[in-house]
Amino acid sequence: MISGWKKEYSDILKKFNYDQKKDKESAILLDSILKKSKVDEKIYDLIYGKTVFVIGSGPSLSFAIPKLRNLKKGTKIVADSSLKPLLENGIIPEIVVTDLDGDESSLRKIAKKSIFVVHAHGDNIEKLSLSKEFKKCIGTTQTKPFNKIQNFGGFTDGDRGVFLASHYGAKKIILFGMDFGNRIGKFSNTKKSERKIKLMKLKKGRSLLEWLATNTKSELFTTSMQIKGFKKISYKDLNTIIT
Numbered sequence: 368m369i370s371g372w373k374k375e376y377s378d379i380l381k382k383f384n385y386d387q388k389k390d391k392e393s394a395i396l397l398d399s400i401l402k403k404s405k406v407d408e409k410i411y412d413l414i415y416g417k418t419v420f421v422i423g424s425g426p427s428l429s430f431a432i433p434k435l436r437n438l439k440k441g442t443k444i445v446a447d448s449s450l451k452p453l454l455e456n457g458i459i460p461e462i463v464v465t466d467l468d469g470d471e472s473s474l475r476k477i478a479k480k481s482i483f484v485v486h487a488h489g490d491n492i493e494k495l496s497l498s499k500e501f502k503k504c505i506g507t508t509q510t511k512p513f514n515k516i517q518n519f520g521g522f523t524d525g526d527r528g529v530f531l532a533s534h535y536g537a538k539k540i541i542l543f544g545m546d547f548g549n550r551i552g553k554f555s556n557t558k559k560s561e562r563k564i565k566l567m568k569l570k571k572g573r574s575l576l577e578w579l580a581t582n583t584k585s586e587l588f589t590t591s592m593q594i595k596g597f598k599k600i601s602y603k604d605l606n607t608i609i610t
């Protein structure tokens with residue numbers, strides 16, 4: 368587990384009033400669903416020493432899509448609800464990070480192709496059985512890791528994707544559609560009644576990325592809104608950064 372995570376998790380439990388027991392219960396169920404596998408090694412091969420793109424559902428995703436279509440190198444890690452517009456534009460990610468509240472039919476479309484990093488938490492217990500359909504899948508928790516369940520750090524699907532890339536030793540991590548800020552992107556699956564919580568979640572996700580930036584060997588870039596510790600770049604800089 369990334370050093371300092373226990374304190375971050377205890378802040379999350381307090382701030383969002385989550386029940387740690389339910390988080391554990393969810394992780395135990397996911398562990399029972401997943402088969403033993405060598406997916407870890409596949410993830411390592413896709414990330415270690417490579418340029419990795421982490422794609423979220425912020426407002427800048429619409430502008431990012433045409434650029435992502437033209438990328439020739441690198442590994443794409445996609446956060447949950449950003450999968451649908453990407454598939455609609457012919458972009459298939461190597462890795463999907465999800466707590467299974469994105470678009471299920473998009474997840475099913477690539478169930479046998481991509482690698483899934485499924486997050487178990489106290490509020491998605493009833494969705495976990497969908498993981499049975501994923502050919503290559505690993506499980507994560509925000510509590511203590513055990514058996515097949517890992518904890519790379521992070522909170523929302525997008526920032527968990529960045530923690531994953533850092534954990535597996537990405538050389539460079541470049542963010543797309545990861546704006547955080549006060550506007551929820553149109554591709555995000557957020558009901559009106561959940562907007563306030565969602566903005567609180569985004570704020571926490573951003574602060575976790577700022578924390579990770581002080582504590583990673585990966586070089587960090589963003590094409591989205593400025594995040595402390597990430598170098599803000601424009602799309603035309605991409606060719607010189609991607610190696």
Ligand SMILES: Nc1ncnc2c1ncn2[C@@H]1O[C@H](COP(=O)(O)OP(=O)(O)OP(=O)(O)O)[C@@H](O)[C@H]1O
Nearest residue numbers: 423424425447448523524525526546547551552555
């Ligand atoms: N302004 C933004 N609006 C929406 N998503 C954003 C924004 N900025 C960054 N993101 C990232 O895009 C990711 C994908 O969005 P999605 O709506 O699927 O989130 P999520 O983490 O699944 O949300 P939830 O917490 O409800 O599970 C988020 O996890 C977040 O990290």
Ligand SMILES: Nc1nc2c(c(=O)[nH]1)N=C(CO)CN2
Nearest residue numbers: 385488489490522523524568
């Ligand atoms: N218990 C609990 N944990 C979470 C939740 C959530 O809704 N409940 N949402 C997350 C990402 O959005 C991450 N972790």
Ligand SMILES: [Mg+2]
Nearest residue numbers: 447466468524
């Ligand atoms: Mg989600």
